[in-house]
Amino acid sequence: MTLVKIEKKNWAEGLTAAADAYRLFGPVKEKDYHQFKELEKGEMPDFEMVNTRLSPKALLFPQSEEMLEYSLDESQDDHHIMKEIARDDTPRAVVGIRPCDAKSTLLVKLNFDTPDVKDPYWLNAYRAATFIGMACDTPLSTCFCTTAGCGPYHEEGLDMLVMEQGDAYLAKILSDKGKAFADAAGWQAASDDAAAFEAGRQAAEDRIVSTVKTDNLAETDLLELHGAPFWEDIAFSCINCGTCTFSCPTCWCFDIQDEVHGKSGVRMKNWDSCMFPIFTAHTTGHNPRDTKTQRVRQRFMHKLKYFVDKYEAGIMCVGCGRCVRQCPVNIDIRRVCEQMNSFKPADACAVEG
Incomplete structure (x- = not known):
């Protein structure tokens, strides 16, 4: 394990140096919220946030x-021929992303990225990205990451994990990408304080x-859970606004549409919601x-049952709590998960399929 200690007074200097090799993205406060955006020259990520309102998934999946x-x-020789629009897949670094x-x-x-289908748009952006994580020392009351396969110091998916240590940052290099970023920033291994990470975690x-x-x-049997008697009650207050899916970092649904203006057209991918x-x-x-009711059931069955059965990789949730905080009618995935997890097939009754 390689540790780098960075004095806070030298942090901006390092990021400025790294900006010569990377497009930098980070959390920036806009009005009352923080959002991830590409940083302007000399602009620094704002670490005074607990979490952003929207996840940074848009950096890979706009x-x-x-x-x-x-x-x-x-009249043009290439009429009605689809041509790929140029993309900027130069190296980018997402600085301050939370472990979840x-x-x-x-x-x-x-x-x-499946054996049968590989989405070049998402994958090219993912390969170009270096993730510099900021440990989460002040989780919110709605965060449940530790029981959702994650945690405030979780390292999966990160190339570097940074924690605050008084007047300095302590960074753990987790991959070759992380080392390359540290080199570009001029940060050299100069710490043996490994116990600090464990204590912080x-x-x-x-x-x-x-x-x-x-x-x-x-x-739990899939069909019996699908027919459980509690779905009507869970869905009663839902207004199908889509806030939960758009704020969720693991929702991936999209639609593909053509838009034509005059004789020029584009084919575009847009977020969609179940x-x-x-x-x-x-x-x-x-x-x-x-x-x-069917739509609400689909959302929770997908995250907490279909995904579990298909991938055997835990639930399709990292416990960030965004949907809990932002749902305008207070539908809470934690309570739904408890109902699904404690459901007994004997409780099932005949409901509309």
Whole structure:
């Protein structure tokens, strides 16, 4: 394990040096919230935040992303031919990403990098990215990462993990990408304080007050859980706004649409949500999930059952708590998980499928 100690007074100097080799992204306060954005020259990430309102998944998976362009002008030789739009996949460093958000990239990767399908847009952005994590020493009351396969000092998905240590930062190099970034910043290994990370991790985990239980999800019969009697109650207050899915770092649903202006067209990828009524609408007019209850059930079954069964990689959630904090009608994934995990098949009754 390689440790680097960086005096806070030298932090900006190091990032400025790294900006010669990387596009830098980090959390910046905008009005009352922090959001991840590309940093302007000389701009520094703001670590006074606990977590951002939206996850940084948009850095790899933009909310709207133009993929192809074409012309309908038949006077041109290349009319009606799709051409890839140029992308900037030069090296980028995401500085200050929380461990839960870094772990989420590995869950999302299971969808975009499969043996049969490899999404070049997501994968090229992922390969270009270096993730510099900031340990989470002040978790919120809605954070339940430690029981969702993650934690405030979790290292999966990170290339470097940074913690505060008085007037300095202590950084743990976790990959070759992390070492390359440290070299670009001029940060040299100069610390043997490995115990500090363990002490920081333990203290941060002790501050986590929220938990979920997931031990029974894999063994529970899928169809009986699908027909459980509690879905109507869970869905009662939902307004299908999509806030939960758009704020979630592990939601990956998207739609592909063409937009034409005059004789110029683009094909673009846009975030979509299983909570929207037309998400599953067929061209025939049939909609297999045309009720609110069916859509709410789909969201939680996907995260807490289908994903568990398919990938055997835990739940499709890292416990960041964003959906808990932002749901306008107070639907809480922790309570839903408890109902699903404690469900007994004998409790099932006949409900609409």
